[in-house]
Amino acid sequence: MAGNPERRRALLDAAIDVLAHEGARGLTFRAVDARAGVPAGTASNYFSSRDDLLTQAGSRIHVRMTPPPEQVDTAMRPEPRRELVAELMKWLVRRMAEERTGYLALLELRLEATRRPALQAELNRAVREELDRNIRFHLDAGLPGDAGTVLALYLAMNGLLLEHLTLPGVLPAAELDRTVDALVERIVPETRTDPDR
Template identity: 35%
Template sequence: MASRRDDLLDAAIDLLGREGVRALTHRAVDAASGLTAGSTSNYFRTRDALFDAIVERFAARERANWEEVAAHLAPRTTSDLAKGLALFARDSAGRNRTLTLSRYAILVEASRRPELRAQLAATGARVSAWFGTWLRLVGSTDPDHHTHVVGNYLTGLVLHQLAIPDPAFDPTAHLDALLTSLIQNQREQGQ
């Protein structure tokens, strides 16, 4: 069961994803959460304190989403991995759209507030570790490099789908082509 603090932070994440950073005020979070005025400021005295807690809560929620994917993903081929990543991309742009939009807002805010970068890096390290393992399973001998390439490509796919939605969005074939290309290229170069 979520605590009142978590309820406030979930409302703040939803507000951030729906309306952006400028809409994020203590009063707006109170209204979005349905709690009494002043509830947010009782937990988070400043906007910076609120934002720091949002990043922490966001990271926990996104980590749970990745763990859900990871629990069902043990790829043996690039096609297997592409299907899993495509499922995550569709989920990020669909069911978890608001959470994903809040991630992009947090990333932009991190460009202005360097102290948020450490929190984001810690969350990203766990996702990168899964990526690296999955890439090794499908034949990568340079999983660090391939994680960077595939992760950035996946981020771009999701961002594009959020900005210009395609009802038939299915990046499986594109992801498989990218993964196959990376693995074949390393073989041709003798890595």
């Protein structure tokens, strides 16, 4: 297997684009080579099989969708209250809308994972790690709620993003912030300002 990390990333990004625009059935080495603008046969030098390409694309999507630490630091400057959780969830929606291709590719991979045990194992690992990381982050930051709160937010936001990014007419963009506020209000306990209460 070829070892140029920049070329490998470019091929994986091309694979993500192919997944988002053509679906899992359209993901071939030839399609990835064409999308990446490289000579035919390049992708097959970097990935041992289509399954290998799918699995590595799944890992790459999570890297692309993770915000840089400095953006997280900036977002966490306000006091850790329910209102901050709502702002973080709105930020998540904006980030996913900006990374729509990656999100749609991930949906394609999730569907494909129902038929490919190795891909399912990789996505289970990656998504569970991300969920555990989010739970630790929430608790360490002193945000209101517990691990169950984070799980409920995760499930609610996945549903919201699925609707918004696949059927935007169901949940118009103008309603997104209000919907996020309503979800957070129902899921996240109110912040207690008086420790003696």
